[in-house]
Amino acid sequence: MNYRRFIIYQGSIGMASSMIFPFYVLLLKNVGHSYSQFGWAYGLFALTAAVSYPIIGKLADKTGDKVLLISYAWGMALILLIFPLAFEIWHVYILQVVMGLLGAVQKNSEKTVLARTVQKETAGKEIGHYHIWTSVSAAIAIIGTGYLVDFLTIGSIFYLASAVFAWSGFYIMKREE
Amino acid sequence: MYKYRYFAVFLYVLIFIGSIHFFQIQLSNPIIEDHGRLLPVKMKAIKSSDDEDELRKIIREAKKNADPISISGMQHSQGGQTLYPNGILLDMKSYNNILKLDKEKKLITVQSGVTWADIQSYINPYGLALKVSQSQNIFTVGGSLSVNVHGRDIAYTSLIESVESFRLLNAEGNIMHVSRQENPALFQLVIGGYGLFGVILDVTLQLTDDELYQIRTTSLTFDEYSAYFKTKVLQGEAVKMHLARISVAPESFLTEMYTTDYYMADDQGQLELNSTLKRESLIAIPKFFLGLSRLNGWGKNLLWKTQEAYNHRIDDSYISRNNVMRSESTFMEYENVNKTEVLQEYFVPIDQFTSYIDDLRKTLEQEENFNLLNITVRYVKKNEEAVMSYAKEDMFGLVMLINQGSSKESIDESGRIIRKMIDITLDHDGSYYLPYYHFPTEVQLEEAYPRTEEFFNMKKEYDPDGRFKNLFYEEYHK
Numbered sequence A: 001m002n003y004r005r006f007i008i009y010q011g012s013i014g015m016a017s018s019m020i021f022p023f024y025v026l027l028l029k030n031v032g033h034s035y036s037q038f039g040w041a042y043g044l045f046a047l048t049a050a051v052s053y054p055i056i057g058k059l060a061d062k063t064g065d066k067v068l069l070i071s072y073a074w075g076m077a078l079i080l081l082i083f084p085l086a087f088e089i090w091h092v093y094i095l096q097v098v099m100g101l102l103g104a105v106q107k108n109s110e111k112t113v114l115a116r117t118v119q120k121e122t123a124g125k126e127i128g129h130y131h132i133w134t135s136v137s138a139a140i141a142i143i144g145t146g147y148l149v150d151f152l153t154i155g156s157i158f159y160l161a162s163a164v165f166a167w168s169g170f171y172i173m174k175r176e177e
Numbered sequence B: 001m002y003k004y005r006y007f008a009v010f011l012y013v014l015i016f017i018g019s020i021h022f023f024q025i026q027l028s029n030p031i032i033e034d035h036g037r038l039l040p041v042k043m044k045a046i047k048s049s050d051d052e053d054e055l056r057k058i059i060r061e062a063k064k065n066a067d068p069i070s071i072s073g074m075q076h077s078q079g080g081q082t083l084y085p086n087g088i089l090l091d092m093k094s095y096n097n098i099l100k101l102d103k104e105k106k107l108i109t110v111q112s113g114v115t116w117a118d119i120q121s122y123i124n125p126y127g128l129a130l131k132v133s134q135s136q137n138i139f140t141v142g143g144s145l146s147v148n149v150h151g152r153d154i155a156y157t158s159l160i161e162s163v164e165s166f167r168l169l170n171a172e173g174n175i176m177h178v179s180r181q182e183n184p185a186l187f188q189l190v191i192g193g194y195g196l197f198g199v200i201l202d203v204t205l206q207l208t209d210d211e212l213y214q215i216r217t218t219s220l221t222f223d224e225y226s227a228y229f230k231t232k233v234l235q236g237e238a239v240k241m242h243l244a245r246i247s248v249a250p251e252s253f254l255t256e257m258y259t260t261d262y263y264m265a266d267d268q269g270q271l272e273l274n275s276t277l278k279r280e281s282l283i284a285i286p287k288f289f290l291g292l293s294r295l296n297g298w299g300k301n302l303l304w305k306t307q308e309a310y311n312h313r314i315d316d317s318y319i320s321r322n323n324v325m326r327s328e329s330t331f332m333e334y335e336n337v338n339k340t341e342v343l344q345e346y347f348v349p350i351d352q353f354t355s356y357i358d359d360l361r362k363t364l365e366q367e368e369n370f371n372l373l374n375i376t377v378r379y380v381k382k383n384e385e386a387v388m389s390y391a392k393e394d395m396f397g398l399v400m401l402i403n404q405g406s407s408k409e410s411i412d413e414s415g416r417i418i419r420k421m422i423d424i425t426l427d428h429d430g431s432y433y434l435p436y437y438h439f440p441t442e443v444q445l446e447e448a449y450p451r452t453e454e455f456f457n458m459k460k461e462y463d464p465d466g467r468f469k470n471l472f473y474e475e476y477h478k
């Protein structure tokens, strides 16, 4: 795993997820008719993640982190193409289950890559450095989307974010030099 | 793995295009409903603009394609007054500039998508206030003109009294000036005309001074109310605004009442201290009590006692006119999937109030499953300027909030009871308010609004192609 590439990848997927997050919450709220449904949509997300962590953990050691990162990016790219089409609450429930699974893949792999790359002695500094870049790109995305919504519809923001995820997937698939 | 990356991109692009394609199809057939949530309607498109020329273009385009248009503001009307199957929804919310304020003459000109809240923020610093608006300020000026709203003020009761003039974009896409002098017939048709004669563009409204009021609450029984109102409110010079509640709690069903009068404070010097516009506050508590009252009689008894006690506690407190006209609404928002809350309003002549309530009580006591949550009472002075005028005499308006299911059976069941209540109202020379669900029959409409036939005939005259349509029109025109 090329560490520099990993950071760029993390930056761009971080950007894409921060772009959609506020609208994603809005969408859940619009499709659901009550707070209990809203609660369920989130609950399903968290539950799926909880159930899938043990399997993902094992998988990471077997197949390598890169495969998982690739699956996350492409998985998100695809699921975001489905989101704008959802209009029934059960669509959202299914999407939330898939998102929960993907979210767990990402969280786990992010940590395993870091664990395998950083030196114990300088872990603090390295992880701090890593966070600078990922946070900066998230901040840019959040502020930028604030402006974008004035010009784009919420639907287009989902498509844009999907394209950024697809690019990240493409980028991390590159041959290791 | 890197070998597959171009293949992955290719596949992704295909799916991307597919998704956008379906998304377009979905967008082009939006399903729209108003806040009553009983009438989801598939419409052809939603259009909006903040530009007059664009709006004209939308009308002309619709004419060319023979598309019906339904005009909408905040869509708080509940009988599909803003909806028509396969029509174009002309959403006026973005047409919302405040154009001119004449402080000397106390006149303001605004575009019709402006809400009362927008106007209040604008004029409050100048010490000015609206003459008429609903109790809440979440509605658009266009939507309010089109139903000719009324509120808590007792001197100016129907909105039409405070309208100077407006401009109307008609079915041909032409703009007309409308006032009591120019096109007076349209003045009386468009106000209270439910968007059937054209698009109201901008409106000039009369304002008045913001004033400082004090609150006086009085508990009484229903048979004391008419006399109280005539002597203590109408003749009590200092009272400016008024509102009353009648109990729907089982322990005091349609007997106990309390009134809230807003009278001119002696010390207007305090106005400045009290003139900051209120924001929505502490909605958790009213929302909780309203939630309990939805459940059962015990909840309703509890709500009634709490409300009354609360109101006596705020006795004598100061409030500015602007703040009286922005009462809270978010606590009423109701998000149940299978149920909704609908409004009804019945008008009865002041002198008939006691016998009317007796009759209403007799009927409703037999309807155990009818979930009536609240009744407020306001005053409307006789005003027959609008063709579709509800204020045929000096009347009380009783606003009812009803919790009901959204299934077909529940709608039918509410309809049955509501039609009975309207019959009782009509027997007492009353009328009812039109922005709500089309439960009433055509016969009831014609009795409540004697000029109904004239109204629909004029509609045909001004809009022979039927460019402007909605479900209210669909349901009742001949």
Ligand SMILES: Cc1cc2nc3c(=O)[nH]c(=O)nc-3n(C[C@H](O)[C@H](O)[C@H](O)COP(=O)(O)OP(=O)(O)OC[C@H]3O[C@@H](n4cnc5c(N)ncnc54)[C@H](O)[C@@H]3O)c2cc1C
Binding pocket: B035, B070, B071, B072, B073, B074, B075, B076, B077, B078, B081, B082, B092, B112, B113, B133, B134, B135, B136, B138, B139, B140, B141, B142, B143, B144, B146, B147, B148, B149, B150, B151, B193, B194, B195, B196, B198, B199, B200, B201, B329, B332, B343, B435, B470
């Ligand atoms: C919680 C609640 C409280 C209420 N309290 C009161 C009250 O105290 N007093 C009272 O009188 N009413 C009251 N109402 C009724 C309310 O005033 C009407 O439903 C009003 O029409 C809502 O305004 P809106 O902006 O939502 O209009 P909409 O529902 O969007 O439209 C109403 C009508 O106006 C037409 N219309 C809208 N804009 C234009 C335009 N620019 N040009 C031409 N036609 C247009 C529409 O076609 C439609 O027929 C209340 C309603 C609710 C839900």
